[in-house]
Amino acid sequence: MHSVSWNHARALLYRDGQALPLPTEWVPLGQAIGRVLAEPVRTVLPVPHYDSSAMDGFAVSGPPPWQILWPAPAEPGENIHRQVSPLLPGQARPILTGGLLPPGADAVLRQEEALVTSHRLSPRSGAFSPERPYPVAGADIRRAGEELPAGSQVAQAGTLLSARHIGALGVLGLDWLTLYQQPRIAIAYTGNEVITSGLPQPGQVRDAFSLQFPQILADFGARCVSTTRLVDTQEDFFTWLTTAEADLLLLTGGSSTSSADWLRRTLSEMGANYLFESVSVRPGHPALAARLPHTANPAAPLVLGLPGNPLAAHTALYSYLPAWVAGCYGQDLQELPLGTLADAIPGYRKAELRLLPVTLDTRANGHVLTPLAKTRSHMLTSFAYAQALALIPAQGAEAGYQVPYLPLVSAH
Numbered sequence: 001m002h003s004v005s006w007n008h009a010r011a012l013l014y015r016d017g018q019a020l021p022l023p024t025e026w027v028p029l030g031q032a033i034g035r036v037l038a039e040p041v042r043t044v045l046p047v048p049h050y051d052s053s054a055m056d057g058f059a060v061s062g063p064p065p066w067q068i069l070w071p072a073p074a075e076p077g078e079n080i081h082r083q084v085s086p087l088l089p090g091q092a093r094p095i096l097t098g099g100l101l102p103p104g105a106d107a108v109l110r111q112e113e114a115l116v117t118s119h120r121l122s123p124r125s126g127a128f129s130p131e132r133p134y135p136v137a138g139a140d141i142r143r144a145g146e147e148l149p150a151g152s153q154v155a156q157a158g159t160l161l162s163a164r165h166i167g168a169l170g171v172l173g174l175d176w177l178t179l180y181q182q183p184r185i186a187i188a189y190t191g192n193e194v195i196t197s198g199l200p201q202p203g204q205v206r207d208a209f210s211l212q213f214p215q216i217l218a219d220f221g222a223r224c225v226s227t228t229r230l231v232d233t234q235e236d237f238f239t240w241l242t243t244a245e246a247d248l249l250l251l252t253g254g255s256s257t258s259s260a261d262w263l264r265r266t267l268s269e270m271g272a273n274y275l276f277e278s279v280s281v282r283p284g285h286p287a288l289a290a291r292l293p294h295t296a297n298p299a300a301p302l303v304l305g306l307p308g309n310p311l312a313a314h315t316a317l318y319s320y321l322p323a324w325v326a327g328c329y330g331q332d333l334q335e336l337p338l339g340t341l342a343d344a345i346p347g348y349r350k351a352e353l354r355l356l357p358v359t360l361d362t363r364a365n366g367h368v369l370t371p372l373a374k375t376r377s378h379m380l381t382s383f384a385y386a387q388a389l390a391l392i393p394a395q396g397a398e399a400g401y402q403v404p405y406l407p408l409v410s411a412h
Helices: 006-018 163-171 213-220 234-243 263-270 310-329
Strands: 024-028 057-060 066-068 091-095 107-110 114-117 120-123 153-155 176-180 184-189 223-229 248-252 273-276 288-291 302-306 338-341 353-361 368-371 388-392 402-407
Touching: 006 273, 006 288, 006 310, 057 066, 153 163, 184 213, 213 223, 213 310, 234 263, 248 310, 263 288, 263 302, 302 310, 310 353, 310 388, 338 388, 353 402, 368 388
Parallel strands: 066 091, 184 223, 184 248, 248 302, 338 368
Antiparallel strands: 024 176, 057 091, 057 107, 066 120, 114 120, 273 288, 288 302, 338 402, 353 368, 353 388, 388 402
């Protein structure tokens, strides 16, 4: 099998994703978390959209003392922020934070700075300097448009929307967004030795994928449309590959070359076109990507085959699927940050890149990567606590050496 580099595999999948035409749809704001914008979002109104008070206190006009214009008692449920009437010089009116600024007001006197005597208002002693014994013009006023003028772009196409985005867009008065439909992924889990519940007996292993993989896909911005468990027979593989309806078909296991692994043989008989047959990386060397012809499956989906070993499958999933999804959405392919190794990593017997689970400490100067123990391809416990995958060259690296790393933290 011809192997490509880890970076080349990611680039190939990114370009493949770019060729997938994703439809768009009109989605309510409350359903947009985890989805990707298909069009830029611009403000319809200035932000803020009206002049308002930044503090509880009194809107004042001119120098003190001021005559207070007390508002009429509010009715139950009435929005007192909109109670307003013009002020003339020498007049004041109570106002709450966010309240509409009355015409003629030129400053806000804070509640704690105010001295109220019946209908008269003046600044408290010591609240201001003798040279300027009252608020300067504009004090504690939020001006319309001071954050953003109308028509400002607040999010660009390709943005993966998080809960923080939704709060900001809601403040702008937006109710609907134009979003890409999510890339559709069908998953097949393989391995006759896999059980899904209970304690495994010798020769059995517990399922390490099905509970979390659909959520991981959602974290990447994709949608799991179906899951199935295949028996290790060519008939099962062939039937699923030819009938599954999705943009990408994801398999766990079956991608190696043993007599029990049917994926490669089935793809060969179907005339699949390989993007790559394997990757020069450990763990995860047997990962593959191939596109089915229309004669085999009318949708001509991409097939991404992951290794069966748990750590190898997870490192491959985090390595390749986000690159493909980014291409689908027209996003940039992630540029890997650099981190400093806390411990030395010895060289490897094979001349291949290694992906090592590490913890990530950003409190120190730079990003410090601490390698975890127990990270062979069948081991998953350390990966559960990892925050990144460090890219270690075949010759190893000394402590203090800088290496790229792939973050494992969700993009949301």
